[in-house]
Amino acid sequence: RAGAFTAGEAQRVRVPEGSVFRVEGQEVALCKAMGDFVLWRKEDLPAYQLVSLVDDLDDRINLIVRGQDLLPSTAAQLFLAGLHGNNFFAETTFLHHPLVLGEDGRKLSKSDNALSLAALREKKLSPVPVYQEVARQVGIEPSGIVTLEDLLLRFREIS
Missing domain, CATH: 3.40.50.620 (HUPs)
Structure with a gap:
């Protein structure tokens, strides 16, 4: 206490x-x-x-x-x-x-000031690159993934 x-x-x-x-x-x-x-x-x-x-x-x-x-x-x-x-x-x-790494090889994290999902939403940026990067990180071909549902469907196909 x-x-x-x-x-x-x-x-x-x-x-x-x-x-x-x-x-x-x-x-x-x-x-x-x-x-x-x-x-x-x-x-x-x-x-x-x-x-x-x-x-x-x-x-x-x-x-x-x-x-x-x-x-x-x-x-x-x-x-x-x-x-x-x-x-x-x-x-x-x-x-x-495994850690999610940026293009520079450093881990993506709040403590490293990586861009957050909240910041992306605030800037009204498309979430598509995020979905595709998540797909890549888990070994899923990212082409054609444009929604969270697309990503989940592909993930279910491999699991």
Whole structure:
């Protein structure tokens, strides 16, 4: 809870050597991937790992889809849930997808100021290039895809 830690000092959770988690068949050595990670920020706010876990537990989320780059975060949250004695989170299904990359090879993300769907809508730009890029990213021939329904139909054909 707010005020539980000293403002101005980040509080970390100690990750013991050998803390290894299996996520989607991949082993994540948490002590190597993240080390002792921040639980409470120096601004006297909870850190991402804690907030994300609490939100997911509170909403009873049982399917989490994230980018492959967040695999260590999943391990950190499984670690925290284990400290809390929470078995529900351990039963959650996780899917870590390959990152969507821009033409420059960098990941498309809000944190990298990539153009968002909201910004595209605001500028009244066509969503067709977005649908076609999603198709390309998942291995679908993009020609002829001009609506979300087209994309979903093609996706159903291959799945």
